[in-house]
Amino acid sequence: MKQTLTQSMAWLHTWGGLIVGWLLFMIFLTGSLAVFDQEIDNWLHPELPAHHLTDEQAVQRGLAYLQAHEPDAGQWGISLPTARTPELQASTGGRRDGVSVTLDPGTGEVLPVRETAGGRFFFLFHFTLHMPGMIGIYLVGLMAMGMLAALVSGIVIHKKFFKEFFTFRPAKGQRSWLDAHNASAVLLLPFHLMITYTGLAIFLVIYMPAAMDAIFDGNREAFFKAQDGAPPVLEARRSVTTEPAPLVALEPLLVKAREVMGPLRGVSITNPGKDNAEIQIRALLGNRIALTKGSGMRFDGVTGEQLSGPREMRNSVLTHQVISGMHFAQFGGYSMRWVYFICGLVSSAMIASGLVLFTVKRRRKYASESRVAQALYRGVEAINIAVMAGLSLACIGLLWGNRLLPVDMAQRADAELNVFFGAWALSLLHAVLRPHMKAWREQLGLAGVMCLGLPLLSLLTVDQPWALPGRLCLELVTMGLGGLLLWAAWKVSQPAVARAPRKKTAALAEVNGHAG
Incomplete structure (x- = not known):
C-alpha cells in the first residue's frame, strides 16, 4: 500500500x-x-592562582621573563590573563614550534602546572x-x-x-x-536548526570545496588571502638592516589597541631588540558576535607607528564569521x-x-x-x-x-x-x-x-x-x-x-x- x-x-x-x-x-x-x-x-590546572593584574602589568611580567631568559629568540609571545583564563604565559617561537611557560602573576617566575588534556x-x-x-x-x-x-x-x-x-x-x-x-x-527547535546549520557552515570550504578549487585552481592559500580586506593603515617603509635597537614602550600601544578593538588577549613581538622589530596585539575573542580569530593590530617595534589592522572583512567573510560566532x-x-x-x-x-x-x-x-x-x-x-x-x-x-x-x-x-x-x-x-x-x-x-x-x-x-x-x-x-x-x-x-x-x-x- x-x-x-x-x-x-x-x-x-x-x-x-x-x-x-x-x-x-x-x-x-x-x-x-x-x-x-x-x-x-x-x-x-589547580596550580593557577588568582590575579589582579592589568594588561600593562601582565605584559611587563612577561617581558621581564623573556628579556632575562630568552634574549636571543626571534619571536616573543605573551598571553594575557582574562576573566575566563587567568593564566599568564610567555612563549618563544611560532605557533607550531614554540615553547611556552606559565608565569606566576605575583612574582613573574615560572609556575609549574600539571600536564593535562584540558577542557580543549x-x-x-x-x-x-x-x-x-x-x-x-x-x-x-x-x-x-x-x-x-x-x-x-x-x-x-x-x-x-x-x-x-x-x-x-x-x-x-x-x-x-x-x-x-x-x-x-x-x-528548542530554533536552537536545533541554528546550531546544526551553523555547524555545517563553519566548515563549508571543507564540505563543499568545488567552487573554491575551480576559481583558485586548488590554491587554498590564495583563497584565504583573498578574503582579507585592505588594511586601514598603509604599510610603512621598513628598514632592511638588522641593527640593535631598543623596544618601544608597550603601554601606549596597549591603550590604543584597547580603544580600537576592546579587550586584549595577547602580544607577539617579532625580532625583539632589532630595528626591524614588529609588535602585534591581538583582540580577545568573545566580545562581539563575529568570530574574529587572529584579528589584531601591528606596530613598528622601535617607533611605535601603526602598520596595519585591524583588518576590514568583506561582507561575505563577515557573514561567515557571524555564523561561526553564533555557533561558538x-x-x-x-x-x-x-x-x-x-x-x-x-x-x-x-x-x-x-x-x-x-x-x-x-x-x-x-x-x-x-x-x-x-x-x-x-x-x-x-x-x-x-x-x-x-x-x-x-x-x-x-x-x-x-x-x-x-x-x-x-x-x-x-x-x-x-x-x-x-x-x-x-x-x-x-x-x-x-x-x-x-x-x-x-x-x-x-x-x-x-x-x-x-x-x-x-x-x-x-x-x-x-x-x-x-x-x-x-x-x-x-x-x-x-x-x-x-x-x-x-x-x-x-x-x-x-x-x-x-x-x-x-x-x-x-x-x-x-x-x-
Whole structure:
C-alpha cells in the first residue's frame, strides 16, 4: 500500500534518528561541556592562582621573563590573563614550534602546572570525535546533515506544535518519554536548526570545496588571502638592516589597541631588540558576535607607528564569521554561555529520549523474534547504555583522573585520555554483560556519585582547591548534574506502571504504526 508523506517521514525520522542518534548525543554532550572549556581547563590546572593584574602589568611580567631568559629568540609571545583564563604565559617561537611557560602573576617566575588534556579536549572531540585526520570532521558533518533531515521530518510528523509543547503526562511510561521528547524538540527547535546549520557552515570550504578549487585552481592559500580586506593603515617603509635597537614602550600601544578593538588577549613581538622589530596585539575573542580569530593590530617595534589592522572583512567573510560566532557563543558573555549550555543539555536529553523510545517500543516485539533479532536488539540496547550513561561516566572520570594521577607523571595528558576512553570501553563491556535495566541503574548511579563527590576529591588532593571562584562554581554545577543522574538511576529502578489500554489518537496511531 502506498504510504503517505507523514508515514514516510515517520520511517525516516525513526530509523535515521537511530543511526545518527548515538553520534549526535556524543556531539551535543561534549559540545555542551565545550561551552565552558576554559572554565574546565582552569579546574584541571589547580596550580593557577588568582590575579589582579592589568594588561600593562601582565605584559611587563612577561617581558621581564623573556628579556632575562630568552634574549636571543626571534619571536616573543605573551598571553594575557582574562576573566575566563587567568593564566599568564610567555612563549618563544611560532605557533607550531614554540615553547611556552606559565608565569606566576605575583612574582613573574615560572609556575609549574600539571600536564593535562584540558577542557580543549571536549571542544576538539565535539567536532572531530577524536578521529585521525579529517575523518571525524567529515563524519560530524554527515551527522549534522542527518540531524537536519531528522528535524525536517520531525516537523512534518508533529504538526500540532503548541499542543505537543504543553502536553506532558507524567508516570505514564512510554507515553511520558514521548511527551518529553516532543516537548523538548518543539521548545528548542530554533536552537536545533541554528546550531546544526551553523555547524555545517563553519566548515563549508571543507564540505563543499568545488567552487573554491575551480576559481583558485586548488590554491587554498590564495583563497584565504583573498578574503582579507585592505588594511586601514598603509604599510610603512621598513628598514632592511638588522641593527640593535631598543623596544618601544608597550603601554601606549596597549591603550590604543584597547580603544580600537576592546579587550586584549595577547602580544607577539617579532625580532625583539632589532630595528626591524614588529609588535602585534591581538583582540580577545568573545566580545562581539563575529568570530574574529587572529584579528589584531601591528606596530613598528622601535617607533611605535601603526602598520596595519585591524583588518576590514568583506561582507561575505563577515557573514561567515557571524555564523561561526553564533555557533561558538562568542558573544553575550556568561549569560549567553549559560543559555547555550542549558540548551545543549536539553538537546542531549531530547536525543537520549528518542533513543530510549526506539528500544522501549521494540522490547516486546523482539522478545518473540529469532535469536538473531534478539541479539541485534540486545546490541542496540548495550550501545544505548554505553553512549548515554557510559559517556557521562567517562567525562566525570577524566576529571577524577586529573586529580588522582601523579602530577609529575610522564605523558600525563595521554594518561588522562586513557582514563576517559578506558572508562567508556568498560561501560560498553558492562552493558553487554549485565541485564540492561541493572546496567542503566549502575552506570547512571556511579556517574552521579562521582559528580557529587568531586568537591571532596578536590579537598583531599589539592592544597587550595578553590583559589579561583570558578572552580567551586564548576563543582557545584557538577553536583547538580550528579543529582540529575542519580534521579535518572532511581527512575530506572522503579517498576513500570501498568496502563489500561485505550484508543490512540489518529495521529499517534499513524506515527507509531508506521515508524517501526
